Amino acid sequence: MIFVFAGALLRVPAEALEKSDDIDTNRPSFMLSPLVVPRASVQLENGALYQHFQHGLNYFDLTETQVRVGLTKKTEFQMYVPNCSITHQEHTPLTRSGVSDLGEVGIKRQFGPIKNAQVAVTASLNLPTGSTTISGPGVQPVFRAPWTYPLNKNYAVGGMQSILVLNSGHDVQYQPDFLVSRSIGARASAFAEYVGFFTQGSQAQQIAHFGAVYKPARHHQVDMHFGFGLDKAAPAAFIGCGYSFRFDRFPRF
Structure with a gap:
């Protein structure tokens, strides 16, 4: 599953997002946003992804829906809805499909800004439903720590350190991430990103990732992204797109 963030890199709210602010998403980067959604708001982030591997495997993934709910000024609940995945091996009739788990069901807590840097910590669980x-x-169990820091009014850098406990506790995966973002006008931004997947007892996967987001309205965002693997175990190439929106008109918690 691909996780992407580009929207919040270029601004640092004094405290936290308000309902008067533009939508800020975890898409389309692997890196999560260090900002939480406004209190009592509900945000749905959706997408589709195609991946091609060097050994001829094609992988289709949708709807990549993440639900985010603002609980307090700097705390949110988040989870990924079960996702439909289809795999097809080239030059064979072999096609398989399945549904993923309830993914990363948990809490994000935002800290800062700390000297203009935004930092957050997420603690969540992938639940075996798929x-x-x-x-x-x-x-x-999944633990993530995303951060962002503005360099000037147009450029910002960010990153995320992640630890996942896989295979019923037998393996640990470490995911380092680094990202550079640039604003394009008032409603768009683009990014370049490196992410690695280093799993105990398995071959490492490293990826170069690029994308952009555009916000046609305050509560809406569209995104496009693509990338390629830096080693044989990673996808040879992938491309995806998404649409996200936020609901603010709910009773206050």
Whole structure:
């Protein structure tokens, strides 16, 4: 599954997002946003992804829906809805499909700004509701720490350190991430990103990732992204798109 963020890199709110602010998403980067959605707001982030691997495997993934709910000024609930995945091996009739787990069900807590840097910590669980061939066995704890820092009015840098406990606690995966973002006018931005997947006992996967977002209205965002692997285990190429929106008109918690 691809996670993307580009929208919040170029501004640092004094405290936290308000309902008068533009939508800020975790899409389309692997890196999550360090900002939480406004209190009592509900945000849905959706997308589709195509990946091609060097050994001829094609992988289709949708709807990549993440639900985010603002609980307090700097705390949100978040989770990924089970996702439909289809794989097809080239030059064969072999096609398989399945549904992923309830993904990263948990809490994000925002800290800062700390000297203009935004920092957050997420603690969540992948719950074994889907196919083990897609998501793996057992409950999987996930811990992430995204951050961003503005360089000037147009450029910003960010990153995320992640630890995942996989295969019913038998393996640990470390995910380092680094991202550079640039604003394009008042409603768009683009990014370049490096992310690695280093799993105990498995071959590492490293990826170069690029994308852009555009906000046609305050509560709406569209995104486009693509990338390629830096080693044989990673996807040879992938491309995706998405649409996200935020609801603010709910009773206050």
